[in-house]
Structures are given as C-alpha cells and as structure tokens.
Amino acid sequence: MTLAILCSGQGRQHREMFALTGDAPEAAPLFAHAATLLGKDPREFVRAEPDEGLHRNRAGQILCTLQALTAAAALVDVIPDGVIVAGYSVGEVAAWGVGGLFDANLTLDLVARRAEIMDAATHAGDGLVFVRGLVREQVTRLCERHGAAIAIVNPGDAFVVGGGREALDRFAADVRAMHAARIVALPVEVASHTPRLAAASVAFREVLNQVPVSLPPRTGARILSGIDAAPVLSRETGLDKLAAQVSQTVQWADCLQACVEADATGFLELGPGPALSGMAVHVAPKLPAHSLDDFRSLQGVRAWLAGHLSS
Structure with a gap:
C-alpha cells in the first residue's frame, strides 16, 4: 500500500491547529x-x-510548514518508507522537509526567508482570489484581459488567481457576470505563483544555492514538484523548480493525479484544514482521504494508518 502525504498551504491557520502535535515529544x-x-x-x-x-x-508560511513537520515527526513511527509527498504552495517546501530532502529546522528557516523575499517583491494591494465554475480557457482569457494570472489550478474547474487589487476587482466583476459558482478573496496579501513575483523566484533560488539536499531521500519518498507534478530526481532541477514555483502556476490537479498514477492507495493531509484531502476525494473518490483535522488524537491517526496500510 502506498500512502500519499499532502502538505497544506497557508490560509487555513486556526487557533487549535497544534492540538494534536503540541504535546508530542518528537515535535518539541x-x-x-x-x-x-x-x-x-x-x-x-x-x-x-x-x-x-x-x-x-x-507567520502563515512558518505556521503551516511547522504543522506539516510536527505531524510528520509525531507520526514517524507509523509513516512507511516509499510515501509520495506533494505540497500546495508553501506546502511544497514543507514537502521537501517531510520527505527528507531538507533538514526540518532548515525547512523552517527557508520558508521564513521565502516569505521575506516574497514580501519584499510584493506591491501594495496584491492578493489572490478563488474562483470555481468556469473552465480554464475562460479564466485564462479573463486574466489576460485584466492583467491577472492563474496562480493555482485545482481539480473541478477551480482556480486561484493572483494580481494587483484593481486587476482582481475587474476580474471578479466579470466572473460574477458569468455566473461562476463561487468567487472569494483569500486572506493572502501576496500574488503568489504569478509573474509579479519573478524577482522573488530569482532571489529565492540564490538562497537555495547554499542549502544541503539529501537526494535520494533515505526513506525512498517520492516528492513531487508543484509546477509540473514530476518527481524530484535531481538537486539542481528540483531546486530550480522549487524557486520557480514562487512565480509560476502550481498545477495542483496534476499533482493529485500524479499521486494516483504512482499507485497511491490513500491520502493523508497534514493540515491545517481539510482542503487538500477534499480535493483528493474529487480526483480519486474511491480512495480514502483524511486530514489531520479529522482526528481527535494522534492515536486515532496511527490507528487509521495502521488499518489502511495493512488492508
């Protein structure tokens, strides 16, 4: 049985996000x-x-990366070798830590630096909106019309779009006029994964030049790149893509499909929140998918993993 671990992006932080891992000695x-x-x-x-x-x-990037790393540390005794690990937005950096390519403390340092670089390259008013219910061609045309860009492609005709505030306002007005199923502004003040952060990709790649990478990872984990869903097989190419992801579209629907094609038999989202496990259900409705937030204790997570991996 092959487990796919999903590392969440920011946006779903909440007051009790460390309820399961806060007292775990492995996470201290x-x-x-x-x-x-x-x-x-x-x-x-x-x-x-x-x-x-x-x-x-x-803060959001640090917290959400910490959530993934502490969960992985607390569950290290039941997470098998050979897992697939994919990360959404900043979760991709967390995935490198969870999968063993980066040291865990280094992973936290990197996301803090990544956020600082992104903030320095950000224009006032930049942000992201979520839209569901239009096909990609429609969203692409609207982005081109208004000077926005697709930041993330999610399953089920769902997209995250980034840009400046005026561009996003015009984009949202047209989306509403086209009767999309949903559009909502996200609590993020950076146009992540769009060309507006091209300079940040360059700066982050310079930071990554200096970091040690354990490749292949000792556990045999397969870590996926967000911009093309391909496994990380080369240090230089992997780091190129990890830096490029800051200013290029994240193909998240493709990442989930790649998990299925790599024979994943179940998904565990490390959180915070259940967004990614919900998307996994959309892509592979017959496979079990849970978020850490679905459980009341780490023992519950361990019991589910033991049952799933032995079935």
Whole structure:
C-alpha cells in the first residue's frame, strides 16, 4: 500500500491547529526552533495573535510548514518508507522537509526567508482570489484581459488567481457576470505563483544555492514538484523548480493525479484544514482521504494508518 502525504498551504491557520502535535515529544525541538523565528512559542502564537497576524504572509508560511513537520515527526513511527509527498504552495517546501530532502529546522528557516523575499517583491494591494465554475480557457482569457494570472489550478474547474487589487476587482466583476459558482478573496496579501513575483523566484533560488539536499531521500519518498507534478530526481532541477514555483502556476490537479498514477492507495493531509484531502476525494473518490483535522488524537491517526496500510 502506498500512502500519499499532502502538505497544506497557508490560509487555513486556526487557533487549535497544534492540538494534536503540541504535546508530542518528537515535535518539541521544532516548536522551539519556530519560536526563534516567530518571537513566541507557536502554540501560544496561534491562540493569542489577532487574526491579521495569524494570516500575515511570513507567520502563515512558518505556521503551516511547522504543522506539516510536527505531524510528520509525531507520526514517524507509523509513516512507511516509499510515501509520495506533494505540497500546495508553501506546502511544497514543507514537502521537501517531510520527505527528507531538507533538514526540518532548515525547512523552517527557508520558508521564513521565502516569505521575506516574497514580501519584499510584493506591491501594495496584491492578493489572490478563488474562483470555481468556469473552465480554464475562460479564466485564462479573463486574466489576460485584466492583467491577472492563474496562480493555482485545482481539480473541478477551480482556480486561484493572483494580481494587483484593481486587476482582481475587474476580474471578479466579470466572473460574477458569468455566473461562476463561487468567487472569494483569500486572506493572502501576496500574488503568489504569478509573474509579479519573478524577482522573488530569482532571489529565492540564490538562497537555495547554499542549502544541503539529501537526494535520494533515505526513506525512498517520492516528492513531487508543484509546477509540473514530476518527481524530484535531481538537486539542481528540483531546486530550480522549487524557486520557480514562487512565480509560476502550481498545477495542483496534476499533482493529485500524479499521486494516483504512482499507485497511491490513500491520502493523508497534514493540515491545517481539510482542503487538500477534499480535493483528493474529487480526483480519486474511491480512495480514502483524511486530514489531520479529522482526528481527535494522534492515536486515532496511527490507528487509521495502521488499518489502511495493512488492508
């Protein structure tokens, strides 16, 4: 049986996101390192920080990466070798940590630096909107008309679109006029995965030049690149794609399909939130898919994994 692990992007941070991992002894060093980056213990940070601070770009990237890394550390005794790991947006950097390509503390340092670089390249008013119910050709034409860009392609005619505020407002007005099923502004103040961050990709690649990569990973994990859903087989090519992802479209629907084609028999989303496991159900309705948020305890996660992997 082959498990696909999904590492979430930012946007679903919540006050109880570390409820399962907060007391796990295996996760304690990660919480301590993240505290040096946030200036406060992350478990206290998510409970006390105002909503605006919780969703600020740098904090959000650190918190969501920490969620994936602490979950993987707490479940290391039941996660088998040879898993498939895919990450959504900043979750792709987390996937490199979960899959063993990056050291876990280094992974946290990298997402903090990534966020700082992205913030420095961001224009005031930049952001992302989610739209569902139009086909890709329609969304592409609207983006070209208004100076926006597709940031993420999700399953089921669902897209994340990025750009400046005026461009997104015009895009949203046309989408509503075309009676799309849903459009909503996301709590992100960066036009991630669009050409507006081309300079950030270049700067982040320079940072990645200096980092050690364990390839192939000791566990035999298969880590997927977000921009083309291909497995990471080469250090230089993998890092090129990881940096390019900052300013290029994430092909998330293709990543989920690649998990299926690699014989995944179930999905576990490390969270926060259940967005990715819900998309996995859309792509592979016959395969079990759960988020960490679906469980009340780590023992519940272990029991599900044991049952799934033995079936």
